[in-house]
Each structure stands twice: as C-alpha cells, then as structure tokens.
Amino acid sequence: MRTVIIMLLTAVVATLGFSILFYIQPRRLPLAALGSLLTCGVYLLIKWWLGGEFIPNMLGALVGALFSEICARRTAVPVSVYLTPCIIPLVPGGMLYQTMSSLVQGDLPGAGSCGLTTLIIAMGISCGIVLASVMAMLLFHRGSRRAVRHTAGRGRTGRRHTQPPHPEK
Amino acid sequence: MPKTESKAAVRPEVPATPPTDAASAPDGQAGSVTGDAREILTVAMEVGAELLHCGADVHRVEDTMTRICAAYGAARSDVFAIPSLITAELTMPDGSTASRMRRVMNTYNHLGRLEKINALSRSICATPQPLPAVEESLENIRKFRPVPEWLCYVGALFATGGFALFFGGSLYDGLAAALIGFLLTLLERHRRAVINDMAHSAISSFAAGLLAVLCVALGLGSHVDKIIIGTIMLEIPGLSMGNALRDMLCGDTISGSLRLIQALLRALMMAMGYMAALALCAYVWGGVQV
Numbered sequence: 001m002r003t004v005i006i007m008l009l010t011a012v013v014a015t016l017g018f019s020i021l022f023y024i025q026p027r028r029l030p031l032a033a034l035g036s037l038l039t040c041g042v043y044l045l046i047k048w049w050l051g052g053e054f055i056p057n058m059l060g061a062l063v064g065a066l067f068s069e070i071c072a073r074r075t076a077v078p079v080s081v082y083l084t085p086c087i088i089p090l091v092p093g094g095m096l097y098q099t100m101s102s103l104v105q106g107d108l109p110g111a112g113s114c115g116l117t118t119l120i121i122a123m124g125i126s127c128g129i130v131l132a133s134v135m136a137m138l139l140f141h142r143g144s145r146r147a148v149r150h151t152a153g154r155g156r157t158g159r160r161h162t163q164p165p166h167p168e169k
Numbered sequence: 170m171p172k173t174e175s176k177a178a179v180r181p182e183v184p185a186t187p188p189t190d191a192a193s194a195p196d197g198q199a200g201s202v203t204g205d206a207r208e209i210l211t212v213a214m215e216v217g218a219e220l221l222h223c224g225a226d227v228h229r230v231e232d233t234m235t236r237i238c239a240a241y242g243a244a245r246s247d248v249f250a251i252p253s254l255i256t257a258e259l260t261m262p263d264g265s266t267a268s269r270m271r272r273v274m275n276t277y278n279h280l281g282r283l284e285k286i287n288a289l290s291r292s293i294c295a296t297p298q299p300l301p302a303v304e305e306s307l308e309n310i311r312k313f314r315p316v317p318e319w320l321c322y323v324g325a326l327f328a329t330g331g332f333a334l335f336f337g338g339s340l341y342d343g344l345a346a347a348l349i350g351f352l353l354t355l356l357e358r359h360r361r362a363v364i365n366d367m368a369h370s371a372i373s374s375f376a377a378g379l380l381a382v383l384c385v386a387l388g389l390g391s392h393v394d395k396i397i398i399g400t401i402m403l404e405i406p407g408l409s410m411g412n413a414l415r416d417m418l419c420g421d422t423i424s425g426s427l428r429l430i431q432a433l434l435r436a437l438m439m440a441m442g443y444m445a446a447l448a449l450c451a452y453v454w455g456g457v458q459v
Contacts, residue, residue: 003337010335014402017327021354021403022278025315076291077284078229084280084408091407094336097398100440104447122407126414133419 011089032085039064061128069136206267281315325354333399345390346399378446406432
C-alpha cells in the first residue's frame with residue numbers, strides 16, 4: 001500500500017515537472033495533475049487485478065484520454081494540452097532501460113523480449129487513446145460538423161462557399 | 170449543439186487583442202475579411218506551420234488550415250501535412266487558385282503556444298479578421314512564454330527526481346537523478362545548432378550515464394539503474410512513439426511511420442550513449458554492476 005501511495009505521489013510530481021518542460025500554461029496544471037493521478041491509479045489497479053502489460057496500459061490511457069477529452073471540451077483547448085501530461089506516467093522508460101541494460105550485458109533474448117514489451121506498452125497506450133477519441137467523437141461530436149459549418153460560414157461569405165463535409169466522417 | 174455556443178462565449182478573452190489592432194492600424198485591407206487566394210493561403214500556412222512547429226499532430230494542422238481557408242471564403246482547399254512539410258492548394262469561388270508549400274525544420278512540445286494558436290484559429294473561424302491582424306497576433310504568440318525560463322530547470326528537477334522514486338529508487342537516488350536532470354536541461358538549453366537531434370541524444374545520454382555512475386561512486390544514491398531510469402524519462406521518445414502509433418491508427422500512415430522511425434532511431438542513439446558510458450565505467454573501475 002505504501003509503495004502505491006509513493007508511486008501515485010511521485011507520478012503526479014513528475015507529471016507537473018514534465019508539464020512545465022512542455023510549456024503548459026500554469027492554469028492548466030491542476031487538471032493535468034488530476035488526470036495523471038487518475039491514469040496512474042487506473043493503471044496500478046488493473047495491473048494489480050489482472051496483471052500483464054497491454055490491458056492495464058490500454059485502460060489507463062483510455063481513462064486518462066477520456067478525462068482529457070472532457071476537460072479539453074470544457075475549456076476549449078486542444079486535447080493534447082491535457083493528454084500529453086496525462087499519459088506521462090505510462091511511458092515505458094523502465095522497460096527501455098531493461099532493454100538497453102540487457103544489450104550491454106550481451107543478453108540478446110532478454111533484450112528482445114524487453115524491447116517487445118516496450119512496443120506492446122506503446123501500442124496499448126495508443127490503442128487506449130484512439131478508443132477514447134472515438135468514444136468522445138460518438139459522445140460529443142454528434143452534429144458538430146454542421147455546427148462547424150455554421151460558424152465557418154458566418155462571415156460575409158455565406159454558407160455555400162464553405163467546405164463540403166468530409167466524405168469519410 | 171449548445172457546446173459550440175458555450176465555446177464561443179468562452180472565447181472573447183483571447184481575441185481581445187486583434188480587433189484593437191485592426192482598429193488602430195486600418196491600413197491595407199482593414200475592414201474586408203477576405204483577400205485574394207494567395208494572401209489567404211499565406212495566413213493559413215503561417216498558422217499551420219506554427220501549429221506543426223509547436224508539436225501539434227498532423228490531423229489537427231490539416232483540419233485547422235482547411236477551416237481557416239473556408240472561413241475566408243475559399244471554395245475548395247486541399248491541405249496535406251507530414252511532420253516536416255505542409256503543402257496546400259486553395260481555390261476561390263471566382264476560380265483563382267494559389268498553392269504553397271512550407272518546410273518545417275524542427276518541432277518541439279510547446280503546449281502553451283499550441284493552445285494560443287488554437288484559440289486564434291477558433292476566433293478566425295467564428296469571425297474572419299483582417300489578414301494583417303491575424304499576422305500580428307501570430308507574431309505575439311511567437312513571443313508568448315507561459316512560464317519563466319528558470320522554472321524549466323525546476324520542472325526538470327521534479328520530472329527526473331519524481332521518476333527515479335516512481336520506479337522504486339530511494340530518496341538519495343531521487344536527489345541524484347534530479348541533479349543529473351538539471352545538468353541535462355542545462356546542456357539541452359545551451360546546445361550548438363550544429364549538433365543535430367540524434368547526436369545530441371547520444372551525447373547527453375552518454376553524459377547522463379557517466380554522471381549516474383559518478384554519483385553512486387561518490388555516495389549520492391545507491392542504485393545506478395534507478396537513477397538512469399529517472400534521467401532517461403527526460404529525453405525518452407516514448408511519448409512520440411505513442412503519438413506515432415496513434416497517428417497510424419487514426420489513418421495518417423505516412424506521418425505515423427515517419428515519427429515511429431524517428432522515435433526508434435532516437436531510442437537507439439540513447440541506448441548507444443548509455444551503453445558506451447556504462448561500458449566505459451565497467452572497463453575503468455571494473456566491477457560496477459550495470
């Protein structure tokens with residue numbers, strides 16, 4: 001339990017540090033920290049419950065990305081302003097170190113499996129983010145194409161000059 | 170949906186500057202919200218290039234530029250972007266066309282500027298502003314600094330120290346990692362332009378590896394691996410690897426694969442740097458466990 005609390009706390013501290021390095025605006029810091037706490041909490045919970053790497057990372061990233069989609073929509077900023085800090089605790093730094101360290105020691109099979117795990121973690125994170133963005137699209141974006149065209153055409157140009165809706169969307 | 174209206178209501182805080190610019194300097198075509206195809210595309214391109222420069226993903230760049238062109242009354246616009254290049258063509262209702270291309274040399278993560286540019290593009294799409302005003306507010310955004318420079322070093326201290334503890338290091342390991350993180354940020358902020366990204370990754374990870382071993386040898390911290398993991402997070406391309414895979418899953422296959430290869434190469438360069446440092450220490454001192 002003590003380790004978990006330490007991990008959550010340090011994850012938030014590290015996220016705050018990284019957010020400053022990414023030049024985030026100070027007033028976005030509280031929500032970014034909350035999001036990273038949420039992501040890390042879900043990751044640790046699922047990891048303790050199910051084990052493995054792919055599913056915990058995916059669900060952690062999913063929750064973090066959904067949180068940042070909601071925050072981004074509320075405050076009208078790009079999603080990546082919240083998303084980037086949120087998924088920082090999941091970034092597979094430890095695994096990458098294991099890979100390198102195995103390489104130095106000449107342990108090729110170990111390096112291979114660690115490298116593969118790193119890729120799996122990265123894959124899990126990005127799957128979670130994509131899932132969240134699709135879910136957010138379905139939840140919030142209903143009819144927003146039309147809203148966008150309304151806003152875009154509101155100038156003196158009128159609506160008939162605006163971009164036709166994207167065929168894929 | 171009411172959401173867009175509420176956003177439009179939130180907006181006024183940001184576009185507060187451009188209208189006053191337009192009012193105080195009514196030269197050129199102030200008052201008219203549309204220009205000829207070339208001017209419109211120039212502004213859209215400036216906004217797009219600045220977005221890409223601040224680390225926006227390709228999809229957002231294309232989307233923003235298309236919307237800006239539409240807001241100024243383009244009949245059709247085709248925008249294609251990859252992380253280092255934007256090309257766009259635009260057709261006006263009267264049949265005049267313009268096409269432009271922009272090479273974007275280096276990108277970095279600047280979330281504060283990203284947010285400002287996004288706000289600018291939203292305000293443009295809501296009410297098209299005169300083109301010189303847009304250029305002026307872009308110029309202001311380029312000068313925008315959300316936090317003072319010295320705070321970045323504090324950020325690096327927190328980031329590296331926090332991660333050393335996160336991965337199970339002791340308090341002293343965290344202190345050592347924070348110290349090294351500070352030095353690495355110093356190195357990164359004062360690097361020469363001739364040293365490219367890859368070489369810089371290799372050099373700074375070599376330095377970080379040496380410093381980690383040195384710290385443990387001097388008695389600050391006890392686990393070389395935890396200290397190194399903490400400092401690795403500072404320049405690990407894990408974030409861009411995730412973004413690359415996300416780009417590919419979203420359908421931007423070309424930019425995704427470009428970013429993925431770049432991230433893998435950077436990870437390789439970092440690995441080489443750390444390996445060289447650790448191997449050197451093992452050779453000189455002997456018996457330092459890696």
